[in-house]
Amino acid sequence: MSLLRFITCGSVDDGKSTLIGRLLYDTRQLHADQLAAVEADSRRRGSDLDLSLLVDGLLAEREQGITIDVAYRYFATEARTFIVADTPGHEQYTRNMVTGASTADAAVILLDARRGVLRQTRRHSHVVALLGIRRVVLAVNKIDLVGYDQKTFEAIAEEYREFAAGIGIAEVECVPVSALDGSNVVARSPRMPWYDGPTMLGWLEGVAVEDDRRSGPFRLVVQWVNRPGPDFRGAAGMVLGGTVRPGDAVRVFPGERETTVARLVTFDGDLAEAGPGESVTVVLADDLDVGRGAVLAAGDPPAVADACQADLIWMGEQEMLPGRRYLAKIGARTVGISMDTPRHRLDVDTGAQLAAKTLGLNEIGLVNVHFDQPVALDPYRANRNLGGFIVIDRMSNATVGAGLVRFPLRRASNLRWQELSVDQAGRERLNGHRGCVVWFTGLSASGKSTIANLVESRLHGEGRHTFLLDGDNVRHGLNKDLGFTDADRVENVRRVGEVAGLMVRAGLIVLVSFISPFRAERALARGIVGAGEFCEVHVDTPLAVAEERDPKGLYAKARRGELPNFTGIDSPYEPPDSPEVRLDTTALSAGEAADAVLSRLRELGVC
Incomplete structure (x- = not known):
C-alpha cells in the first residue's frame, strides 16, 4: 500500500484543522475514547461536535481556535496510507509551515469561498512552489456559506489556476467542500450536482507520487558502514531516487570512484532490486573507502562543489549574518558553511524580489552559499535529500535556516591549493x-x-x-x-x-x-x-x-x-x-x- 505525505495550509480560520478532523471522522479513523474526548471538549466550549479539536493539540491553539505548531496525523483507507501535516496559516509561523512542507508530496490549500484568493493564499502557494511540491488541490471550503453556488466556485478556480501556473505549480485540482457538513470531503454531496470532479479523499487516494523518484537517477546516501564481522562490509542507507540492482555500475562521491554493486542485503535476505524509500546495505565489488556521508550514484551524476546558489528560509530569532560561519547538515554530512549577502529577498505575498542585506525570522532570500569542503549536490527540485540542507548555529546548536539548492556555482575540482617552495x-x-x-x-x-x-x-x-x-x-x-x-x-x-x-x-x-x-x-x-x-x-x-x-x-x-x-x-x-x-x-x-x-x-x- 503506497504512502502519501501531504500538508494543509490556508488563511486563518479557513478550516484546515476541521477538514483534517472531517477526514479522520468520515473514514472512521477515531477510537471511541478520542471521539468521546472531542465531544466533551466541544460541550465545554458550548458548540456542536468540533472536529478541529482532533488536530489542535496545544492549549493556545484550542483557546484561540487557530493552528500554531505543525500537527501530524496518520490515517489509512483501503487504497492508501496517509501522513498529513496541519500547518499554521499566520505569517509569523512560516518556518513551521516550511517544516511541514519539507517532506510533503502534495499540498491541500484551503480558502474560504466567501473571501476567494487572498494574500495568504498566494503566500502559501509561493512557499509550496518553492519547496518543490508539484501536486496541489485547492479546497474551496465553506461552500455551504455561499449556497453551494457553482459560479462562485468556478470564478475562484479559474483565478487560482491562472495564478498557480504563473509560479510553476503545474497540477492543480479544485474541489468545492464543506468541512463542517462533510460535502465532497469523503463522499459526494447531493447539494452540488453540477460538480463532477473527485472528492477530496478521492484525489488524495488517486494522485501519483512515486514515479518521479523511481524514474530519476540512482542516489543513496551512506548512513553507516555495516561491518558485523571481518568478512563483510557494506554501505547502509536509504535509496533516495532511481533503482539499483546487483551488477549495476555506480560511482562514489566525493571522489568519483567507480565500482559495481555485488549484493543488496537486508535483514530479510538479499534483494534483486531496491527502489526509492527502501533501506538496504549495498555491498560493493571493490574494496573502496566509503564512509558515512558518501553518496552512491548512477546515471546523471551529482555535482561535487564547495559553493552553490540556494533559496534560504531563515528560521532563527537572530538575523542571518553574511560571512558568519555556521554548520550545514546535507545528506548525512555536517560541514562548515557561510553565506554571502542575499541577492534578493522574496516577498512571499506577491512574489516580488526585494533588495536585502540580511534575512530575518521567516524571511526567504536567494543567497550564494560556501561550504568549507566539497559536497555532492543535486538541485532541490530534482532531489530533496541532496538538494536540501539545514543551517545550524555553531554556538547554540539550534537550527536557524533551511536551504534549497538551485545549482552549484563551481565544481570544487576547478580550484586547488598551489604548492609553494617556501613554507x-x-x-x-x-x-x-x-x-x-x-x-x-x-x-x-x-x-x-x-x-x-x-x-x-x-x-x-x-x-x-x-x-x-x-x-x-x-x-x-x-x-x-x-x-x-x-x-x-x-x-x-x-x-x-x-x-x-x-x-x-x-x-x-x-x-x-x-x-x-x-x-x-x-x-x-x-x-x-x-x-x-x-x-x-x-x-x-x-x-x-x-x-x-x-x-x-x-x-x-x-x-x-x-x-x-x-x-x-x-x-x-x-x-x-x-x-x-x-x-x-x-x-x-x-x-x-x-x-x-x-x-x-x-x-x-x-x-
Missing part, C-alpha cells in the same frame, strides 16, 4: 621566531589600541617582525565599504581574520585590535589562523569605565541616538569565555597590561 616554517626560521596572532578584543575605549601599540613597540625593540591591524585604520581602506550593522561587523572581522592568517603564514607576529563583539567571529578567526597560533586577549573594562573615558565622544553620541548599533549601548558585546589573557584595566596600567601579554607570549613560545 611558513622556513619564513619563521628566517625571522627567528614563530608567527602568531594576538587578538585584542574589548569595548570601545577599553584601551585595546594603546596596549597593542605598546606590545608591538616592545616586540619591535627586541627585533621581532610584527604588524598591528587596528580597527579604525583598517576601516580607512580594506573595510571602508562596511558599516556598523551586525552583518557588517561579521564581515569586518572575517576579512581581518583572513588577512591576519596570511600574515602569520609569512612568519609575522600580528597584533589585531578590534572590538570584535561576537564570540562566533572570534572563533572563526581562531580557526582561520590555526591551533597554537592564536592568542586571544580580553581587555576587560566595565562599560561604565569605558564610557567615562570616552576619548572620542562616541558613547555620548550613542546615548543621544546619533550612533546606532554602538557596541555596549544598543548592540551587544559577548565577552570571551576562556581567553589566553584577561586584562583588568581598572587594576593594571597600560604598561603592566603590555607586560602581561608579553609574558604570556613567552610562555607560549612565540618570542
Whole structure:
C-alpha cells in the first residue's frame, strides 16, 4: 500500500484543522475514547461536535481556535496510507509551515469561498512552489456559506489556476467542500450536482507520487558502514531516487570512484532490486573507502562543489549574518558553511524580489552559499535529500535556516591549493621566531589600541617582525565599504581574520585590535589562523569605565541616538569565555597590561 505525505495550509480560520478532523471522522479513523474526548471538549466550549479539536493539540491553539505548531496525523483507507501535516496559516509561523512542507508530496490549500484568493493564499502557494511540491488541490471550503453556488466556485478556480501556473505549480485540482457538513470531503454531496470532479479523499487516494523518484537517477546516501564481522562490509542507507540492482555500475562521491554493486542485503535476505524509500546495505565489488556521508550514484551524476546558489528560509530569532560561519547538515554530512549577502529577498505575498542585506525570522532570500569542503549536490527540485540542507548555529546548536539548492556555482575540482617552495616554517626560521596572532578584543575605549601599540613597540625593540591591524585604520581602506550593522561587523572581522592568517603564514607576529563583539567571529578567526597560533586577549573594562573615558565622544553620541548599533549601548558585546589573557584595566596600567601579554607570549613560545 503506497504512502502519501501531504500538508494543509490556508488563511486563518479557513478550516484546515476541521477538514483534517472531517477526514479522520468520515473514514472512521477515531477510537471511541478520542471521539468521546472531542465531544466533551466541544460541550465545554458550548458548540456542536468540533472536529478541529482532533488536530489542535496545544492549549493556545484550542483557546484561540487557530493552528500554531505543525500537527501530524496518520490515517489509512483501503487504497492508501496517509501522513498529513496541519500547518499554521499566520505569517509569523512560516518556518513551521516550511517544516511541514519539507517532506510533503502534495499540498491541500484551503480558502474560504466567501473571501476567494487572498494574500495568504498566494503566500502559501509561493512557499509550496518553492519547496518543490508539484501536486496541489485547492479546497474551496465553506461552500455551504455561499449556497453551494457553482459560479462562485468556478470564478475562484479559474483565478487560482491562472495564478498557480504563473509560479510553476503545474497540477492543480479544485474541489468545492464543506468541512463542517462533510460535502465532497469523503463522499459526494447531493447539494452540488453540477460538480463532477473527485472528492477530496478521492484525489488524495488517486494522485501519483512515486514515479518521479523511481524514474530519476540512482542516489543513496551512506548512513553507516555495516561491518558485523571481518568478512563483510557494506554501505547502509536509504535509496533516495532511481533503482539499483546487483551488477549495476555506480560511482562514489566525493571522489568519483567507480565500482559495481555485488549484493543488496537486508535483514530479510538479499534483494534483486531496491527502489526509492527502501533501506538496504549495498555491498560493493571493490574494496573502496566509503564512509558515512558518501553518496552512491548512477546515471546523471551529482555535482561535487564547495559553493552553490540556494533559496534560504531563515528560521532563527537572530538575523542571518553574511560571512558568519555556521554548520550545514546535507545528506548525512555536517560541514562548515557561510553565506554571502542575499541577492534578493522574496516577498512571499506577491512574489516580488526585494533588495536585502540580511534575512530575518521567516524571511526567504536567494543567497550564494560556501561550504568549507566539497559536497555532492543535486538541485532541490530534482532531489530533496541532496538538494536540501539545514543551517545550524555553531554556538547554540539550534537550527536557524533551511536551504534549497538551485545549482552549484563551481565544481570544487576547478580550484586547488598551489604548492609553494617556501613554507611558513622556513619564513619563521628566517625571522627567528614563530608567527602568531594576538587578538585584542574589548569595548570601545577599553584601551585595546594603546596596549597593542605598546606590545608591538616592545616586540619591535627586541627585533621581532610584527604588524598591528587596528580597527579604525583598517576601516580607512580594506573595510571602508562596511558599516556598523551586525552583518557588517561579521564581515569586518572575517576579512581581518583572513588577512591576519596570511600574515602569520609569512612568519609575522600580528597584533589585531578590534572590538570584535561576537564570540562566533572570534572563533572563526581562531580557526582561520590555526591551533597554537592564536592568542586571544580580553581587555576587560566595565562599560561604565569605558564610557567615562570616552576619548572620542562616541558613547555620548550613542546615548543621544546619533550612533546606532554602538557596541555596549544598543548592540551587544559577548565577552570571551576562556581567553589566553584577561586584562583588568581598572587594576593594571597600560604598561603592566603590555607586560602581561608579553609574558604570556613567552610562555607560549612565540618570542
